[in-house]
Amino acid sequence: MKITDELVDYLGQLSRLDISEEEKAGLKSDLTDILDYMDQLSELDTKGKPEMSHPFGNTNCFREDAVTNGDDRGAVLSNAPAKKGDYFKVHKTVGEEV
Numbered sequence: 138m139k140i141t142d143e144l145v146d147y148l149g150q151l152s153r154l155d156i157s158e159e160e161k162a163g164l165k166s167d168l169t170d171i172l173d174y175m176d177q178l179s180e181l182d183t184k185g186k187p188e189m190s191h192p193f194g195n196t197n198c199f200r201e202d203a204v205t206n207g208d209d210r211g212a213v214l215s216n217a218p219a220k221k222g223d224y225f226k227v228h229k230t231v232g233e234e235v
Contacts, residue, residue: 140168 145164149156156164210223219226 138172140165140172144168 142161142165145156145161145168148164214220214223214225217225
């Protein structure tokens with residue numbers, strides 16, 4: 138595929154970028170290099186190779202969702218600057234003039 142000025146202009150329009158004449162020459166060269174590299178990759182024999190989205194075989198490496206610290210309300214409330222009963226006491230935020 139030949140990268141032309143019209144194609145670079147079209148890509149600039151799609152990406153909403155103003156591309157100067159100096160930048161066009163560089164972009165044409167860069168896009169040509171990218172397409173040439175993709176052509177090299179398409180020459181590789183990939184028959185029998187598994188498809189993958191990344192090079193590692195790990196999937197869903199999540200930790201188990203288990204409570205480890207329990208419900209220690211007293212320890213949590215001991216750090217509160219103000220409390221009312223078993224709750225944090227905070228300033229009113231709705232309907233207050235600033």
